[in-house]
Amino acid sequence: MPTSVGSSPSLASPPPVPSLAPTYGAILIGTQLSLILCGVTLHQGYRYSKHYQADSAPLKSYVLALIISDTIQSALSIHTCYWFLISHHSDPSHLYTGLWSLNLLALLDSCIITACQSFYARQVYVLAHRSYRSLVVCVAAVMGTVALGMLASHQSLAVLWFMRSSTYRVFNRDCS
Numbered sequence: 001m002p003t004s005v006g007s008s009p010s011l012a013s014p015p016p017v018p019s020l021a022p023t024y025g026a027i028l029i030g031t032q033l034s035l036i037l038c039g040v041t042l043h044q045g046y047r048y049s050k051h052y053q054a055d056s057a058p059l060k061s062y063v064l065a066l067i068i069s070d071t072i073q074s075a076l077s078i079h080t081c082y083w084f085l086i087s088h089h090s091d092p093s094h095l096y097t098g099l100w101s102l103n104l105l106a107l108l109d110s111c112i113i114t115a116c117q118s119f120y121a122r123q124v125y126v127l128a129h130r131s132y133r134s135l136v137v138c139v140a141a142v143m144g145t146v147a148l149g150m151l152a153s154h155q156s157l158a159v160l161w162f163m164r165s166s167t168y169r170v171f172n173r174d175c176s
Contacts, residue, residue, distance in 0.1 A: 024084050031077040038074045041067060062119070069112050076101040076108065110149020117142045 045067040049060075079101040088094035121138030128134035 020085070020089075024081070027077070028081050028085060031074075031081050034077055035074055038070055041070050062115075066112065066115060069108065069115075073105065073108050073112065076105050080105065106149070110146070114142060114146050114149060117145055 045063060048063055080099060083099055083101070084094065121135075121142050124138050125131070125135045
């Protein structure tokens, strides 16, 4: 029985690669936009260091820590995109595994957001003439952010730990 061109009976076709557009496409676009904003942050940090030299050392350290954290967040996002979209783009088995940089992003993002909102809460408290009502509202908002960040970090780490467990390997083997 003759075979048509391109249909060799001895070669098995690889499993289909799922569409990456709804998941990793969003991560790629978010990373690109984040890199633009990281450049803006670096520029603002440079201008801050030149124009506000009289600020206190703790405030300067706080700004520097946020700039460094934002740069690390950008590097983690780049690593995540490179790992999934370049290094392992044709291997569907890697699409369902956890990656340390992706899991660390949730924790780092929640730390950055909490630090920024804590600073804003302090500023609102000072501008509201040290009103305890404004302090309670601001602290509640910051604590809500901390709780959501902890939940996101816990969920991403739980997925990673589950995927490395023997239960997941047995489940994955049985489903194959």
